[in-house]
Amino acid sequence: MSARDLIQEALHSLEANKGRSLLTILGIVIGIASVIAMTSLIGGIQNSLVNSLGLNAARMVQIYSSQELTESDIEKLQKLVPQIEQIGIVDSAYTEYKTGDKSYTVMAQGVDSDMLDAVGASKLVAGRTYSQAESQSGSRVALISRNGADQLYGNEQDALGKTIKVSNGEVQIVGVIDGGSDSMGSLTLYMP
Structure with missing residues (x-):
């Protein structure tokens, strides 16, 4: 039997049993x-x-220390556990920020630039992230969450270049990120 004969026989069977053929095709499509x-x-x-x-948060291990960790501590951890993809230091502090008659609780997180992705602060909406050089020098720059920018300045673009006072001085907002755990009356800043 040739391919042509097979096709003709298949078409003839489809024509002879239209209802069954329609239901079969419908079942396959569904x-x-x-x-x-x-x-x-x-x-x-x-x-x-x-x-x-945050997928990274699911794979992230946080170790809290009562002592301040140094770069040599990080290097020792990397040598001790080579399977770890990335190790960095994240430090947090809370402060109060007042503007006009409104008061905000600010959570300032000190994060190296290469750890921004790990803490969920890498989805840039406006501006830029801070560089490795700014991170190492401890520059007075910060990233603010989109909700924080909206609460303080109305939109993301207006937040860029503005300064915000935290407990140890002022920092300039260089970028707005999509993320953070803001609610009304609280803001999240990421700083070197």
Whole structure:
């Protein structure tokens, strides 16, 4: 039997059993569509969870120390546990910021520029992130979350270049990020 004969026989069978053929085709189409829809739905939910919870946060281990850690401590940790992808120091402090009649609680996080992704502060909306050189020199620059920029200045672009007073002086806002754990009356800053 040739391929032409097979095709003709298949078409003849389809014509002879139109109802059964239609239902079979409909079943195949619905089956494939449902598999595609479920795969897309699961992928969307996974992306949503990864974005909201932070994939890096799921793989991140935080060690709190009562003593101040140094670069040599980090180097020792890297040698001791070579499987660790990235090690860095993150320091946090809370301060009060007043502007006009409003008062905000500011959580200032000291983060090296190469650790911004690990703490979920790498999705830039406006401006720029601070550089490794600024990070090492302890420059007085900061990244503010989008919600914080909106609360203080109305939008992201107006926040760029502004200064905000924290407990140990003023820092200039060089970038706005999409993220942070802000609520009304609280702001998050990321600084070198």
